[in-house]
Amino acid sequence: MTSPLPLEGVRVADFTWVGAGPFLTKPLADHGADVIKVESRTHTDPIRSMAPFRDGRPGPNRSGYFANRNTSKRSICLDLKSIRGKELALALIAKSDIVTSNFTPGTMDRLGLGYRDLTAVRPDIICLEMPMQGNTGPHRDFRGYGLTIAAAGGLLGLTGYPEHxxxxxxxxxxxxxPNPLHAAVAVLAALRHRRKTGKGQYIELAQLESTVNVIGPALLAAATGRRVDRAANQDASAAPHGVYPCAGEDRWCAIAVTTDDQWDALANVLGRPEWAAKPCYATADGRLATREELDDAIAAVTAAHDAEALADALTATGVPAAVVSDAAHILTDPQLNAREHWKVLDHPEMGPSVYDNIPYRLSATPGRLHTPAPVLGADTRDVCLNLLGLTPDEYQHLAAEGVVG
Known part of the structure; x- marks a missing residue:
């Protein structure tokens, strides 16, 4: 018998879509919350149409991208632009603890589902919205996804080589x-606050501001007047620090050296004992090498080594190293498999499919992936009849009108 999940009894009316929003509600669902994903048959979640698709065949229920973000949830389809559809959405919200959305500012208000509308039917509701740049300011109406947010937030500006x-x-x-997990922590804090005070909360998580947290050290450096630029794989506290070619096609090993002992160990593993006992690699003329020259010298040696054997030899001597794995290697990784990181769930349309398991283990309140991602509208009838109180005839009438489905 499985143990109860920590968020059982909590219901989420989930209006999020694409990436950050569904990744916010996924950990809630995996830990027992009844997350009801509100969708539309005429304007489906874009990631239902994004590759990779099971067996290479596209379809709204065949996207691995969608499946990965929506385990343990239910799906209902409502026409939110119809009066009856909005009424059903409000009825669902009245029976929910949390409402989440990540639309452009003002969208939920225009649908009649803004925070004031929500509190009218559930005064202690917790409402979280994830506007790209917040609900105020000159850029409030800008639209974007993770890529544009990463660019606007300075993250992309730090990736790559300075000359490119x-x-x-x-x-x-x-x-x-950053964005989904900051949001999840905010929701959990609001649940705790409501448990102590009886009061709900409105939470605005501006995704740009959440992303800026990722580059905190660079921001502090810039604030002191220091120019911050792309540094490729270089690290201020490690040299060498990079990804080096190994024998075979597209095989690489990541290596980081932070101490003199690690440098000596690297030199010995690579069969270059003459490099040891020096503060840094020196050129033939005795000059200390630049980082680029150091990388070139190491790459010339690692190119003859097997990536796995090199990584094992280095880590055995205390040098941080790892093989650069592709998806196929990750699926067979002994560490991940020993920890049961991969979980197979039987999807109604895709059949048995591999999902990545919850990456953190809570000793007293563990979660689990208890159902695969839902097919579009799979739970509409059940939710409408058994939660919202529609009769079978009422449901059939609304389904014929396209209000539900």
């Missing part, structure tokens, strides 16, 4: 880490 344009982070980092 920014290269980015390879993924929409603001959507995956």
């Amino acid at each position: 344009p920014p290269v980015g982070t390879g993924t929409n980092y603001p959507d995956h880490v």
Whole structure:
């Protein structure tokens, strides 16, 4: 018998979509909250149409991107622009503890679902909105996703080589880490506040401001008048510090050296004992090498090594190192598998599919991925009949009109 989940009894009316919003409500759902994702059949969540798709076949219920962000949730479809659809949304909110959205400022108000509308049906509601740049200021109406937020927030400006344009982070980092997790912590704090005071809260999480937290040290440096520029893989407290080529096609090993002992160990593992017992790698003429020359010298040696064997040899001597893995390697990683990081859930349309498990372990109140991502509108009838009190005939009538589905 499975243990109860810590957020059981908490209900979330989830109007979020795309990346950051669903990643906010996912940990709530995985820890027991009844997260009801409100969707539309005429304007589906964009990531339902984003690759990768199971077996390479597109479809609103076949996106791995969507599936990854929406475990343990339910899905209902409402036409929020219809009077009856808005009424059902308010009825759902009246039976919910939390309402979340990440639309452009004013969207929920125009739908008749603004904070004042919510408190009219649930005075102690906790409402969280995630506008890109906040609800006030000259940029309040700007629209954007993780990529544009990372650019506006200075994160992309720090990635890449100083002599080249920014290269980015390879993924929409603001959507995956700072914004959804800051929002989740804010929601949990509001739940605790309501438990102690009986009062709800309105939470505005400006995604740009949340993202700026990621580059705090660079901001402090800039505030002192120091120019902050892209530094590739360089690190102020480590040298060498980079990703180095290894034997085989597109095989690499990441290496970081922060102490003299680590430098000596690296020199010995690479078969270059003459490098040891020196403060830094020296050139043939005795001059201390630049970082670029140091990287070139190490890369010339690592290119003959097997990436896994090199990483193992270095870590065994205390040098921080790791193989650069692709998705296939990650799936077979012994550490992740030993910790049961991968979980297979049987999706109604995609069949057994691999999901990444919850990456943090709470000893007293653990969560779990208890259902796969929902197919579009899978729970509309159940929610309307068993939670909102519609009769089967009323539901069929509204379904025929396109209000529900």
